[in-house]
Amino acid sequence: MSEPQHPETKARLLHAAGECFAEKGYHRASLREICRLADLNVAMVKYYFGDKAGLYAAVLEHCHQCGPPRFVQEMGKTPPTPPEVRLRQFVRAMVARARGEDRPAWCGRILNRELVEPTEVRAEFVRREIAPVSSLLLALVQELAGPGLSRRETIRCALSIVGQCLHHRVAAGNIALLYPDYAYTAAELDALVEHITAFSLAGLAALRRARAASSRE
Template identity: 45%
Template sequence: MLQANEHDETKQRLLDAAGEAFAAKGYHRATIREICSRAGANVASVNYHFGGKKGLYKALLEHCHQESLRRHPPGSLQAQAGPEEALRVFVRSMLDRNLGEGRPTWLSRLMARELSDPSPALENVARASILPNVDRLAAIVARIMDLPGDSPLARRCALSVVGQCLHFCRSKPVIEIVCPGVTYDSQGLDEITNHIVRFSLAALRGLAQEGTA
């Protein structure tokens, strides 16, 4: 029987190998045999540790998301001086999670594949890992706009903020060509954060005024 540290090491090797394989070929084309070969593990180890290919893929997505949150937490709404600062913390955290150091090089390719060709694991991961962060951001937006916490408008606006963050992350190679002044070092990420926050606050306040006019 594997000792605890051997057990954890094998699981981590399988997750790392699965990330490379799924990013390169997608969920449907990547094989358990290939993943185990990359990991230097027995083919039966996937069933032992994860219950099969679907379980491995689900665990991989959850692991990546939770690890990024651990490295760059979005901040507690209650810990901030106000909703504007909470928005700034959330935006910078999201940029850091998608662009920061320590992020696997294959993760962007994996997520791009997952969104264009969803696997059976996407819904569970979205509900368990992504939905709580959307809820947190929607609550921040609702406070800025002076709307009820369950406002559909606040939720749509929260997704618009997320869209800006993802655009700067996913379109980095193009942005560096069409907008040479944008950089992605620490100072550059500060400037991107400031832009997204200023743009979003102006839009949110404008929409709030329209609603009360």
Template identity: 35%
Template sequence: MGQVLETDGGTKARILAAASDVFTQKGFRKATIRDICSRAGANPAAVNYHFGDKRSLYTQVLRGWIENLNRSHPYRTPEVELQPAEARLRFFINAMLRRIFCGALEDREMWIRRTRIVLMELAEPSSGATLRVEQWCEEERYFRAVVAELLGDAPERVVHFTADSIVGQCIQYFLGIAHIPEEVVALAEEDNLAQLADHIIAFSLGGIRAIKELNQCR
């Protein structure tokens, strides 16, 4: 039995796919291994073999969601790295928004459910995934470096305030998915999303110029 499980990559993939669906529909606490295995056509022993337990399986599912978004909408590329800081800021903001709205038009209900799960996980981690630490700290450091370059000679605290203010403009739509999805989902249309990105970029660049002037006057 152990040898079969060890070589059955198809079973592991089916369990992950089934777990993704079940966790999306029920959340971590209400989902059961029985539900997942029934959908995957797998023996519960396969979950223990490949993942250890439900909590570890949940962590793998969450990581898979985020890694898929990272691959689809990276916040940096080798080509973009060669561009000026303003172009890198534009690329980062566009990537953030596209991650937030990715899937909204294909499966609205799944998009809303997964967003709520991630928000709950960030507020009260249940899987040990520490999503913010594992997935976002590197992005924060990168973006703050871009903002620091645009600000010039600015104190570190000012850089942090400015970067967080810019990111906050994007995050509010992520939070809105959980509370007012009807209003937010309309922004997922390509023309609306492009207009939103242009607005946030223009507002952010204007804010950076104002902060630079303020620091120069002190």
């Protein structure tokens, strides 16, 4: 019979690991250091997560899921929801995540590290957490752009939308230096969501018009 699991113990390990991985990176952080910070025995890592890679994968998943609602839920999957509304919901969730709203500060540092120092668990993380959202975004782009958009064009459009949101995370330091009078207030974040949404919709509409004009020639 397996022993009962205790959510508070698992949470202590996750948060201690998050702090260590954010500060030192996956390869330099040690399980002993993580467990010392959590005030737990190293055996608890094996019990709850299997090994260091399993613990790190759980931390990545926690970073992706905590804070604002999951992208899949935010985009709205019910047919009556207009695609323009779903795009705005996606952008709002993406900007909130990029700015690290309602989650530990170490989450953003870990995700940034994973971008520049990818680990062996990245492929599985992308497959489980990112790929489903990417598929929904690609379908949404095709719905907004109309028929005839090639897969390569669809991918470009999706990456452009995501890039506008992520730029405010990966380039936050440069933005602060370049524009010291630009602050991410609540009002500015709302305006940013509207801007990215309107900019993206205008670009998709332009592609739709260009294809229509080309078909008439």
